[in-house]
Amino acid sequence: AQKITQTQPGMFVQEKEAVTLDCTYDTSDPSYGLFWYKQPSSGEMIFLIYQGSYDQQNATEGRYSLNFQKARKSANLVISASQLGDSAMYFCAMREKQGANNLFFGTGTRLTVIP
Amino acid sequence: DAGVIQSPRHEVTEMGQEVTLRCKPISGHDYLFWYRQTMMRGLELLIYFNNNVPIDDSGMPEDRFSAKMPNASFSTLKIQPSEPRDSAVYFCASSSKQGPSYEQYFGPGTRLTVT
Numbered sequence: 001a002q003k004i005t006q007t008q009p010g011m012f013v014q015e016k017e018a019v020t021l022d023c024t025y026d027t028s029d030p031s032y033g034l035f036w037y038k039q040p041s042s043g044e045m046i047f048l049i050y051q052g053s054y055d056q057q058n059a060t061e062g063r064y065s066l067n068f069q070k071a072r073k074s075a076n077l078v079i080s081a082s083q084l085g086d087s088a089m090y091f092c093a094m095r096e097k098q099g100a101n102n103l104f105f106g107t108g109t110r111l112t113v114i115p
Numbered sequence: 116d117a118g119v120i121q122s123p124r125h126e127v128t129e130m131g132q133e134v135t136l137r138c139k140p141i142s143g144h145d146y147l148f149w150y151r152q153t154m155m156r157g158l159e160l161l162i163y164f165n166n167n168v169p170i171d172d173s174g175m176p177e178d179r180f181s182a183k184m185p186n187a188s189f190s191t192l193k194i195q196p197s198e199p200r201d202s203a204v205y206f207c208a209s210s211s212k213q214g215p216s217y218e219q220y221f222g223p224g225t226r227l228t229v230t
Contacts (some may be wrong), residue, residue: 106157
């Protein structure tokens with residue numbers, strides 16, 4: 001079974017609007033971490049935001065927030081006030097188990113911001 | 116602080132040749148990861164090191180692939196002999212177990228083309 005599922009291959013959003021990128025995960029481990037990375041056309045992977053499985057509040061980093069719904073095993077990324085520079089691939093990833101450090105990545109969502 | 120450094124950025128080689136990819140992690144980071152990204156398989160973890168010791172190499176596709184980390188500031192991924200199906204972008208990433216997230220920071224990647 002896929003550990004991380006991103007069902008939206010591509011998304012479009014109007015500049016200055018908010019957009020939600022979906023991510024669901026599968027794990028039986030009670031301790032895990034969820035990450036979002038951005039990959040612009042230049043190719044580098046940029047860390048955006050992290051949510052721990054025991055965190056009580058949704059993570060926020062500037063215009064990025066993570067809508068964490070533990071019972072539904074979802075960790076959607078919300079980007080507010082979209083900018084043209086937000087156009088990129090976005091990857092959701094999960095780390096299982098305290099002490100282990102490898103990430104499992106989803107297939108990504110390509111976001112295009114329309115002026 | 117300098118980020119993760121990878122070299123070369125691009126490599127074009129002929130089938131059968133040896134290829135060596137290099138990585139310098141962020142100073143002070145004690146984890147180093149090698150990933151491969153292809154359109155077909157997405158981002159895959161190949162191997163990771165902790166304190167220069169290989170911890171999990173289950174993602175290394177076959178014996179043609181080998182990785183070393185002789186010291187805390189340098190790692191290599193070698194493919195010998197290379198095959199066209201090895202064509203991909205290879206990322207190196209590093210992280211530190213400080214704070215709850217110990218997110219991975221990625222290098223710019225090496226785009227490998229095997230003809």
